[in-house]
Amino acid sequence: MSEYIPSPRDWVREQVELYESSGGKEGTTLRETGLPVIIVTNTGNKTGALRKTPLMKAVDGSNYILVASTGGAPKHPVWYFNLKANPSVKIQDGSDIYDMNVKEITDSDERKRLWEIAVDAYPPYHEYQQKTTRVIPIFLAEPAS
Numbered sequence: 001m002s003e004y005i006p007s008p009r010d011w012v013r014e015q016v017e018l019y020e021s022s023g024g025k026e027g028t029t030l031r032e033t034g035l036p037v038i039i040v041t042n043t044g045n046k047t048g049a050l051r052k053t054p055l056m057k058a059v060d061g062s063n064y065i066l067v068a069s070t071g072g073a074p075k076h077p078v079w080y081f082n083l084k085a086n087p088s089v090k091i092q093d094g095s096d097i098y099d100m101n102v103k104e105i106t107d108s109d110e111r112k113r114l115w116e117i118a119v120d121a122y123p124p125y126h127e128y129q130q131k132t133t134r135v136i137p138i139f140l141a142e143p144a145s
């Protein structure tokens with residue numbers, strides 16, 4: 001079992017702690033928005049350590065849509081590179097935990113379809129895309145068979 005290294009960002013680390021320690025009953029929304037959050041456990045592409053990344057919950061059937069927005073920052077988040085290097089993740093959604101595999105969606109029609117679902121789930125993604133010149137990456141997480 002790899003070592004877990006918590007996020008250096010206080011609010012992110014605290015959300016993960018509350019989410020996990022309550023068994024997915026508390027800390028499950030983004031602050032006051034009331035919109036649901038999932039926790040994606042991924043593997044550091046350099047350290048091999050476990051990283052736990054809260055993301056907004058957006059679903060397509062039994063799959064999850066992961067949006068590497070970081071608030072419209074100019075650079076991709078580190079977890080983007082972790083998922084590219086190791087697509088095997090765990091996703092906690094409330095009290096449920098799933099083993100999943102992710103793939104980046106590059107096909108433009110499929111990306112557009114998933115982007116619209118994601119923006120419906122969390123409208124600020126639209127503004128984040130306006131803020132940055134990078135095309136915000138999208139992953140689809142599917143249950144590991």
Ligand code: F42
Nearest residue numbers: 012015044045046047053054055056068069070077078079
């Ligand atoms: N971020 C999003 O991009 N999309 C969302 O929908 C989203 C929702 C959300 C909801 C709640 C919440 O609390 C946070 C939310 N965030 C969302 C923020 C998200 O959880 C991440 O904090 C954010 O995307 C930044 O991700 P990051 O992977 O860039 O995190 C940084 C701060 C970080 O943890 N950096 C680590 C560090 O120590 O600086 C590195 C972690 C790492 O993986 N290191 C690699 C390794 O091998 O271990 C090597 C890194 C390298 O050098 O290449």
